[in-house]
Amino acid sequence: MRKLLFILTALLPLLALKAEDGSRLWLRLDTLRTAQVTGHEGKAAEVLKLHYDGKQVTLTLDPTQPATDGYTIRGDKEAATITAHSEAGLLYGAFALLRGETGTSAPCFDLRLLNHWDNLDGSVERGYAGESIFWNDRLETDPSLIEAYAMANASIGINGTVLNNVNASPKMLTAPYINKVREIADLLRPWGIRVFISVNFGSPKALGEVETADPLNRQVRRWWKRRVTDIYKVIPDFGGFLVKANSEGQPGPFDYGRTHADGANMLADALKPHGGIVMWRSFVYGAKHKGEDRVKQAVSEFKPCDGEFRDNVILQSKNGPLDFQPREPYAPIFDQMEQTHQMAELQITQEYLGHSQQLVFLAPMWEEFFSFVSPKKLKGIAGVANIGLDTNWCGHHFAQANWYAFGRLAWDPTLTSRQIADEWLRQTFGSEAPEVKSEERRSDERRFRKENGSQQIRLKRTPYATVYASMLDMMLRSREACVDYMMPLGLHHIFKFDHHYGPEPDGFKANYPLEWCPVYYHQADNRGVGFDRSSRGTGATRQYPEPYRTQYDAPETCPEEYLLWFHHLPWDYKMKSGRTLIQEMEWHYQRGVNEVIDFIATWQQAKPYIDAQRWQEVNTKLTTQLVDAREWQQVCTRYFGSFAQPK
């Protein structure tokens, strides 16, 4: 009896680990302890010793390997070797081996960062997965959680993280918080992840330590130098600062009549001796060029500074010129700043894509971005994280795929959405038919007996291979579905105010900036719909190089997915399909809804093969998604229809 109890207790932790609540993300690794791992000790060895199902692995550090984070894997399950320039390289190699990869690989970008919009009180701006994993009022950290976070990131090659919101509290630079940053940095370091923080440009003044935050003021410069030195004393590999300045009410150099370059360079000078960098965001509107078409303002504001930034400043821009919409043309600033280091900011959290309520796989959107902006132009890439304290980390089980996809694309932007979805699905739900759930089998059997009045058992289930293919397909179609049921044909920003969930096409508030009002963006009236940004309108097309400039400028050549982004067109404008514009809009809304109906059918077929909790949770969310899609369809077609067919 005692022996049995002992065995049971020994097994319990293993069983507990197996609970499929999504907490293990794509890392549903069995504890095998079968592999003999020799050579370099470190996290890579630890991971492989526990989880690799081969026999023998040798880890070798070889500083002559060209790429710092790259690795080479040779051999097979009997005997494999991983060679890498760095410890991080070995770790990336170890996870690649667990995924079944061999050969040589190196990351495209040196900087592969997550940006957390986490506030120090624990709330997360645009977070839909619970409170912050880093911050809370008690200043408490759960080391095992941070380590799990680190391991997940290391498994997809992410090597840095910005721990707090770009709408940054000046408190971040005070001792208790820097101390916390040090603690987190110590936990992340073994996994090859460096920490960065967002800073409030007005900090020296806001903290009451200097009377101004003017970047050209000597005391201010000295203040920043001292702060930076203090940080490096406790975090020698600290990465640097991310800054949102003179944007949406944040302080910045304009407050003192200075330029973005003055501001960024001042911080860069403080960081330079320690090897730190400044990531200065270009997400600006309403400060210097108030009244100008919002999508043009970043270029208007930054182009004059091109060539003026220090070498350790990187301009960080969102993929599109507006703000993380389900579809935008790429941001032309990537072509305009020729003498400035640049990086792209993508949003993993689904602020404008149904929060964590909707299944929307974002890799196709990012793949689209890279088809316009060559990764070669970029120093790095940042993803606004969708992570919180929720058991499954991201709120929606399928939202984990977006975190995964971001990391994989940061490593290799030539990977296709299909490859990434396949990798993720395989690891998260399995590519082989899992044992059919016993309760499913029993209910199948009951149903069969009832229907056939027979005792013979014959199960009619869609084979797992078919189900798997449909799940993959669902992921790949989900972003276009979202565009269709929310804002097809280049429509944008017709969301409900503030929380950006759900449609409000008639949205207008006199006391709000016009740039937050849906009516400003779709410009629907009795004559037609769309924003004329052509050379006859705001001229935003002129910010693009050829061939896009000419292509986007004329409705006949403008890709239909961007049509209403660049043009205001009559309701009876003839589309390529032969339908009128309003009919085409209706057609897209309908297609979006139909897609979600189809996703639900796919998920029903998947039921026998997916563990109960994850299946149920996803199913509930899909039901919500359909309600939402129908709401978008009804509200938008009714609203636009009222202009198109005036009574």
Ligand code: GCW
């Ligand atoms: O998308 C908008 C969001 C803000 C965000 C801002 C930004 C962090 O609505 O919540 O603030 O962009 O990117 O700075």
